[in-house]
Amino acid sequence: MTILLLGSGGREHALGRALATDAPLHIAPGNPGLASLGTCHDVEVSDKAAVVALAKEIGADLVVVGPEAPLVAGVGDALRQAGIACFGPSAAAAELEGSKAFAKQVMRDAGVPTADARVCATAEEVAAALDEFGAPYVVKNDGLAAGKGVVVTEDRQVAAEHAAACGRVVIEEFLDGPEVSLFAICDGETAVPLLPAQDFKRVGDGDAGPNTGGMGAYCPLSWASEGLVEEVMSKVVTPMLAEMRRRGTPFVGLLYAGLALTSRGVRVVEFNVRFGDPETQAVLALLATPLGDVLTAAARGELASLPPLEWRDGAAVVVVEAAKGYPGTPVKGGVISLPADDVDAWTIHAGTAVEDGRLVAAGGRVLGIVGLGADLEAARKRAYAHLEQVEYADGFHRTDIGIPH
Ligand code: AMP
Ligand code: GLY
Numbered sequence: 001m002t003i004l005l006l007g008s009g010g011r012e013h014a015l016g017r018a019l020a021t022d023a024p025l026h027i028a029p030g031n032p033g034l035a036s037l038g039t040c041h042d043v044e045v046s047d048k049a050a051v052v053a054l055a056k057e058i059g060a061d062l063v064v065v066g067p068e069a070p071l072v073a074g075v076g077d078a079l080r081q082a083g084i085a086c087f088g089p090s091a092a093a094a095e096l097e098g099s100k101a102f103a104k105q106v107m108r109d110a111g112v113p114t115a116d117a118r119v120c121a122t123a124e125e126v127a128a129a130l131d132e133f134g135a136p137y138v139v140k141n142d143g144l145a146a147g148k149g150v151v152v153t154e155d156r157q158v159a160a161e162h163a164a165a166c167g168r169v170v171i172e173e174f175l176d177g178p179e180v181s182l183f184a185i186c187d188g189e190t191a192v193p194l195l196p197a198q199d200f201k202r203v204g205d206g207d208a209g210p211n212t213g214g215m216g217a218y219c220p221l222s223w224a225s226e227g228l229v230e231e232v233m234s235k236v237v238t239p240m241l242a243e244m245r246r247r248g249t250p251f252v253g254l255l256y257a258g259l260a261l262t263s264r265g266v267r268v269v270e271f272n273v274r275f276g277d278p279e280t281q282a283v284l285a286l287l288a289t290p291l292g293d294v295l296t297a298a299a300r301g302e303l304a305s306l307p308p309l310e311w312r313d314g315a316a317v318v319v320v321e322a323a324k325g326y327p328g329t330p331v332k333g334g335v336i337s338l339p340a341d342d343v344d345a346w347t348i349h350a351g352t353a354v355e356d357g358r359l360v361a362a363g364g365r366v367l368g369i370v371g372l373g374a375d376l377e378a379a380r381k382r383a384y385a386h387l388e389q390v391e392y393a394d395g396f397h398r399t400d401i402g403i404p405h
Pocket of ligand 1: 149150173174211270
């Protein structure tokens with residue numbers, strides 16, 4: 001079986017590690033970490049014709065789409081039209097991430113619990129919605145914003161300015177309580193949950209500073225109630241799949257439910273239509289079942305006959321090493337020297353490049369350091385001990401990743 005993986009970040013490196021164990025792997029465009037796992041091709045991932053041509057040329061049995069942009073652009077549709085199995089939703093189904101307003105409408109139709117919200121296009125609508133919900137204000141850009149389109153603030157002026165800068169926004173009720181990411185692998189009808197994880201979205205220790213794409217993550221959640229996954233499947237994932245089917249746009253791929261466990265129960269904060277980054281780096285570190293089998297079953301509509309997933313014991317933590325300046329303008333080009341990977345700690349390449357034979361930073365989130373351990377504290381220690389051996393003068397990281405929040 002030959003697999004083509006699309007993307008170039010930390011999520012894709014983690015997916016690639018899990019996929020390369022049992023199949024020849026091709027990647028487009030890839031990164032220096034992925035280059036050691038298979039053959040990289042210089043193809044633009046949102047160019048439908050180019051992706052289909054590459055998949056045919058290498059005889060791909062399965063294409064796994066990492067990021068959201070090619071999905072929203074219809075790469076999944078183009079592959080399926082060409083008769084190539086694809087793990088990733090159609091453009092129509094990818095609107096669950098592409099448009100926050102659309103996601104809210106589907107949730108309403110499916111009876112899925114989420115924050116009450118207003119879609120606003122004018123300054124008057126924005127002012128009315130801010131007054132209706134009150135502080136803390138939650139203002140979200142309606143379109144794709146790579147995890148940076150959301151402002152949560154006590155300052156009405158800041159909220160109004162973010163809305164004005166975005167154009168169309170969704171303004172919603174503030175949700176309290178811890179956040180959880182649950183990934184469900186879906187084949188249109190059946191969904192298989194992965195281990196719930198927790199992400200650290202703010203840039204600084206103690207959740208200070210602006211939102212980022214995610215500064216670290218861990219799993220499993222030892223503090224979560226035993227029935228959490230079942231509850232999310234029955235209240236959120238299953239009704240969403242049924243509603244997407246009813247609309248004639250069944251969801252095939254990874255449905256990422258970003259959840260808040262509020263004092264009034266589970267609420268959906270957002271959906272994404274692809275694996276989360278960096279949570280994937282922790283979650284897949286514990287998956288024992290070959291990932292290629294699971295994603296193939298999903299792409300073929302055969303999840304119902306898949307044996308239950310198997311997980312390794314213990315915990316996994318991923319700490320993101322970002323370039324100074326992130327999430328604003330990150331310093332590029334800083335030289336990196338990495339320790340060798342171990343069985344219980346390794347480096348994920350998120351935003352790196354090779355220049356003049358040297359590994360350098362080429363993005364905001366540069367590395368993900370994964371540590372495994374018998375429990376969360378051991379995994380956390382292992383990740384930070386490995387990170388100590390990374391030489392990268394222009395980087396920074398949070399020091400509290402893996403402490404539940
Ligand atoms: P999103 O892109 O919708 O996931 O939002 C990014 C982050 O903003 C979330 O992970 C939360 O930390 C925060 N956030 C989004 N919506 C809300 C809300 N309604 N109440 C409180 N925090 C929120
Ligand atoms: N970890 C947040 C995201 O993938 O969007």
